């Protein structure tokens with residue numbers, strides 16, 4: 059029986075471990091988790107009548123891996139869609155809340171009418187935006203920042219009023235540093251293939267109206283689902299499908315060592331320990347164990363530390379992946395204490411509005427059963443890549459800040475929330491900065507010399523839950539293929 063270790067029981071590691079167990083009965087999986095629970099950043103607070111997600115509150119289904127995993131584990135019937143009403147998002151514009159134009163998806167204009175009638179853009183910005191049709195495709199074939207791509211194609215004002223706050227809201231990131239190719243490759247490909255975003259939309263519509271609608275949309279609310287009982291329930295239910303005794307909670311991996319190092323024809327046959335025939339040694343506080351293969355799904359900084367002894371060059375690349383911090387204040391307030399509009403799933407705030415808030419999610423408009431009827435659950439996202447110091451404020455400072463923001467942005471007239479909690483996310487959101495894909499290619503070259511070691515997790519190929527599941531599953535398949543091949547040699 060081959061022994062495989064998976065390091066980290068966030069959603070990436072859980073998906074990898076489940077895929078290993080599903081794919082082959084010849085592999086015994088050990089899933090090491092440093093904390094006392096599975097799920098990593100996914101965590102739910104249950105407090106009386108309140109169900110509040112500390113991080114993700116739903117996941118997309120367009121990349122189907124998280125949905126498919128739920129199906130295979132018999133959990134699909136427990137997934138719910140967001141409420142039908144209020145399926146729109148607002149943007150703060152000169153202190154007023156306005157709907158994001160219905161025909162503007164992430165950064166793609168798809169409905170001329172709604173763009174012409176929006177009050178979020180001046181007339182000159184609208185004309186510049188429609189002029190995207192005639193902007194030539196980019197000739198040079200190198201990475202470009204998200205800010206550069208969207209100002210080049212759509213104009214400065216559209217970038218500042220719409221694209222920048224949408225991106226900051228999703229990635230808590232500075233679009234001037236983000237790699238367009240790594241974060242929104244679909245638009246780079248569209249520009250190259252069709253000549254631009256409007257042309258891309260028209261071409262897709264010609265081909266197939268339904269497919270066009272899907273492609274045009276970055277965030278259509280009917281393409282999201284959430285576990286009815288919250289993310290904790292979901293990750294625990296997934297963990298219960300693991301083979302008995304494979305999960306080791308409270309077991310931090312302290313070191314990872316290749317037992318014999320790469321040989322000259324390493325890509326084909328990684329050397330193994332003569333006594334056990336195994337390639338890897340893992341140490342925890344209480345034991346030292348050997349494994350035929352390892353999947354590491356820990357965050358990049360920890361993975362870099364673990365790799366530093368046996369794969370220093372790979373460790374150096376992994377260590378360059380930056381993570382942003384943010385703070386979230388969750389507050390349940392009475393509907394009748396809010397004077398501003400709340401007929402949406404949330405709002406985003408452009409940097410030029412000069413506020414501390416990145417976005418506010420109206421969480422109970424999406425999933426109403428999670429708080430008492432007369433209340434609205436708000437999650438106020440503060441900080442992000444552009445103001446990393448916010449996360450260091452004390453709880454009372456963050457609450458005071460959230461209260462001020464709520465008064466100014468949503469006309470909150472109350473003095474105390476019915477329920478509130480502060481959540482800090484230190485170095486929790488990976489940032490795919492310029493050159494990310496090139497660095498990932500170099501990383502793959504380094505890892506090729508150790509074919510029984512695979513990496514997965516939010517730091518590499520997508521931060522969303524479906525991408526993390528996909529990454530874990532791909533790592534598992536590649537490792538199983540490698541172990542099967544070496545078994546035949």
Ligand SMILES: Cc1cc2nc3c(=O)[nH]c(=O)nc-3n(C[C@H](O)[C@H](O)[C@H](O)COP(=O)(O)OP(=O)(O)OC[C@H]3O[C@@H](n4cnc5c(N)ncnc54)[C@H](O)[C@@H]3O)c2cc1C
Nearest residue numbers: 066068069070092098099113114310311515516521522523
């Ligand atoms: C505030 C916030 C909101 C988000 N909202 C959404 C959303 O709405 N939808 C969406 O799809 N995505 C969302 N995301 C992104 C998504 O939730 C994460 O990218 C994803 O859950 C990360 O999973 P992971 O397994 O890669 O990493 P993690 O969740 O970080 O898991 C890593 C695990 O490794 C463990 N570990 C670390 N070191 C060791 C060690 N040495 N030994 C053993 N174990 C170790 C950790 O304890 C942890 O459990 C959000 C993220 C944040 C922070």
